[in-house]
Amino acid sequence: MQVWKTINTAREAIHVGGADLRPLGLVPTMGALHEGHLALVREARSRCAAVIVSVFVNPTQFSPGEDFSRYPRPFDRDCELLENESVCAVFAPDPGEMYDGDATTTVQVSGLTDHLCGPFRPGHFNGVATIVTKLFNVLSPDAAFFGEKDFQQLQVVRRVVRDLNLPVDIVPCPTVRDADGVALSSRNAYLTPPQRVQARSLSAALFSAKNRIACGVSDVSVLIADMRRQILAAGPAQIEYLEIVDPDTLKPVVRADRPVRIALAVRIGACRLIDNVPAP
Numbered sequence: 001m002q003v004w005k006t007i008n009t010a011r012e013a014i015h016v017g018g019a020d021l022r023p024l025g026l027v028p029t030m031g032a033l034h035e036g037h038l039a040l041v042r043e044a045r046s047r048c049a050a051v052i053v054s055v056f057v058n059p060t061q062f063s064p065g066e067d068f069s070r071y072p073r074p075f076d077r078d079c080e081l082l083e084n085e086s087v088c089a090v091f092a093p094d095p096g097e098m099y100d101g102d103a104t105t106t107v108q109v110s111g112l113t114d115h116l117c118g119p120f121r122p123g124h125f126n127g128v129a130t131i132v133t134k135l136f137n138v139l140s141p142d143a144a145f146f147g148e149k150d151f152q153q154l155q156v157v158r159r160v161v162r163d164l165n166l167p168v169d170i171v172p173c174p175t176v177r178d179a180d181g182v183a184l185s186s187r188n189a190y191l192t193p194p195q196r197v198q199a200r201s202l203s204a205a206l207f208s209a210k211n212r213i214a215c216g217v218s219d220v221s222v223l224i225a226d227m228r229r230q231i232l233a234a235g236p237a238q239i240e241y242l243e244i245v246d247p248d249t250l251k252p253v254v255r256a257d258r259p260v261r262i263a264l265a266v267r268i269g270a271c272r273l274i275d276n277v278p279a280p
């Protein structure tokens with residue numbers, strides 16, 4: 001497995017690899033890899049001739065006061081995991097390689113970013129949209145793989161690809177959960193053992209709302225009140241949002257009487273957790 005640190009190295013290697021690397025799959029990550037990332041890699045392997053994983057803790061998607069400096073960066077371990085998955089190369093540039101100090105161009109997606117995490121993480125989705133566009137430009141993948149756990153990110157990336165006519169197939173992959181239902185996330189490492197137990201209440205609340213919708217309950221205010229109760233009964237938590245939204249526009253709906261996405265962001269201790277499920 002090769003490790004590319006610069007844009008020129010990556011471009012040159014992809015050029016030299018030519019048709020042998022096509023179709024080329026990209027799994028964009030910020031490292032601190034877990035089974036969720038490896039599931040993306042495996043899906044990419046099943047569809048593509050070669051897979052590149054980018055490992056880049058993207059500074060521009062962290063809002064002021066967020067965990068950029070303490071975000072886990074176990075790079076050697078990540079490389080070992082990827083080597084075992086027969087990844088062709090890891091693209092791991094330094095921040096200075098991806099961002100010139102005087103860059104003034106960003107990719108901004110409006111509308112979709114007004115909802116869910118958008119208001120709580122100012123600038124976050126501009127940072128994501130910009131780095132993903134740059135990664136696509138540098139690595140020219142045919143397909144890129146994104147987890148549904150970051151459902152809003154997935155929809156934002158799809159919109160960028162559509163609006164900017166980028167020739168990349170965006171492949172969504174289901175959320176990977178631990179046996180107790182907690183969605184895998186690199187940030188779960190911030191949870192203490194009791195908080196990790198408490199975190200089960202998030203997926204439990206989502207799945208019970210999903211079941212109730214399947215049984216015909218469609219009043220969103222009732223469903224959300226129940227989810228709130230369930231989460232707060234598990235321990236102290238700061239609920240940023242609990243919403244039932246249209247999956248395409250991400251706008252809140254009043255009745256869950258058609259396909260919807262149930263989504264939440266909750267802070268438990270120092271950890272901000274997001275999760276979502278489709279319903280019915």
Ligand code: PAF
Pocket residue numbers: 028029030056058061128131132150153
């Ligand atoms: O989901 C992530 O890890 C990041 O937001 C991504 C897509 C790699 C962009 O930095």
